[in-house]
Amino acid sequence: MNAIADRYRVRADAFEGKVAAVEAGQWENQSPCDEWNARDVVGHIVDMHGVMLRPFGRDLGPAPTLREDPLGAFRAARAEIEAILADPVLAATEHETPMGKVTAEQNIDQVVSADLVLHGWDLARATGQDDTIDPEEVARMWPEAQAIPEEMRTPGAFGPGVVVFGPEVKVPGDAPLQDRLLGLMGRDPNF
Structure with a gap:
């Protein structure tokens, strides 16, 4: 495996x-994302994960529905991405991509793999789990978060209904780095 595949795993x-x-009664809990x-x-x-398959002319394969089995749905989607990362070609x-021409593994790393970190925090916060992001992840994401272009905060800039990042949430400059990262990514760390 390479660094990108390892990081995704x-x-x-x-x-x-x-x-x-997530407990059965928590699936409808509000997340830090306003509409989710x-x-x-x-x-x-x-x-x-399905979006990452589109350039290959593929869709997600048969899987449990999100309503019946969210864990099974995620595991099936994950298997599809791991198959791409395991195939060198x-x-x-x-x-x-909207960010220019990149390899499939770079696109996976920059989009869906990074999403797992941020949305892992969202899910943890919504369901009362430990929402601590690995400090190495926070440090890795910090420089990119500081350089988020305004168009990525503009609803619809990448297509109808697509919102990449919400407006920045102001966080004190002496707040923990995780909180400052979340603020730059449009999250209220105190949600």
């Missing part, structure tokens, strides 16, 4: 653990 393991820990409950957060992650295939 670690992030997916952490997210899967959070999905597995806990189930919607997992649905977004599953949908984004597919992983190195270049595609045009």
Whole structure:
């Protein structure tokens, strides 16, 4: 495995653990994302896994429904992405993306893999789990968060109904780095 595949695996393991820990009565809990409950957060992650397959002319394969089995739906989507990352030819295939031409593995790393970290926090916060983000992840994401272009905060800039990041939430400059990162990513760390 390479660094991108390893990073995806670690992030997916952490997210899967959070999905597995959601109790039956918590799926409708409000998340820090205004329009999403806990189930919607997992649905977004599953949908984004499908987006990563589109350049290959693929869709997500048969899987449990999000309504019946959110954990099963995530595991099936995860398997599809891990298959791409495990295939050197597919992983190195270049595609045009909203951020320019990148390899499939770079796109997975920059989009859905990174999403697992942020939306893992959303899911944990919505369901009362430990919402601590690995400090190494926070440090890795911090420089990119500081450079988020305004167009990525503009609803619809990447298509109808697509919101990449919400407006920045002001956080004190002496707040923990995780809180400052969340604020830059449009999250209220005190949700």
